Amino acid sequence: MWSKTMTTTTEAPQAETLRLVDGGMNFDGVQALEDVSISVNSGEVVGLIGPNGSGKTTTLNLVSGMLQPTTGRVMLGDKELTRMSMRKRARIGIVRTFQSVRVFGRLTVAENIEVAALGCGLRRHEARELTEELLADLNLESVANTAAESSPAGLIRTIGIARALxxxxxxxxxxxxxxxxxxxxxxELIEAIRNISRRRACGVLLVEHDMSVVMSTCDRLHVLDSGRTVTAGLPQDIRHDPQVVEIYFGKRH
Known part of the structure; x- marks a missing residue:
């Protein structure tokens, strides 16, 4: 229902590219990120991987606007976003989730999602249609009428993703x-996100530690270590890269 409604009222989304160009971040003399360039195209899922402390979350913070880079730029197509606030980036369609998700505990799972849709300007019937679609896409239909406060941690993260979507x-x-x-x-969750991404031409940049998950679900991978890019490319190529093998299975693992 939702997709039919949208096609009658809006034009097809235009393909775009979100980029961090030569991004660097310095915290009180500590170089957390150095000359990192990463891009995400509309409709693709890019996995950002690396050991703990490699700069993955810092990269998300720079792209989302939670932090402004010490060096480098953030670009959406030809438009520079480097000094744009996180709130303004969200308004133009760059949205992020966090490891710790807070829900409206007394609202149901469905109501948590619908509130987010209403908050971005949808009419009530549109918000409900979109909520129903996301509940189905993310396999949340069985818990739709359950109070969010009773949800386990994994489910709360999924609710947070649904609200972002x-x-x-x-x-x-x-x-x-x-x-x-x-x-x-x-x-199952990442595949659902990938399907939504392709259907709606939404680019996804995700940080994930589970290599089996990213290898099977991401279109491209970007590997960080000690704040620098190690390599980037297709999952099948990254899997056998000697530097990546050393990072995950060598002496530093």
């Missing part, structure tokens, strides 16, 4: 979306 983002930045779920649940 309810704002109809152009680009969605996800920080460990599958944490707290087993491998099959994690793969």
């Amino acid at each position: 309810a704002t109809r983002p152009k680009f969605l930045l996800l920080d460990e979306p599958a944490a707290g779920q087993n491998e099959s649940e994690a793969v």
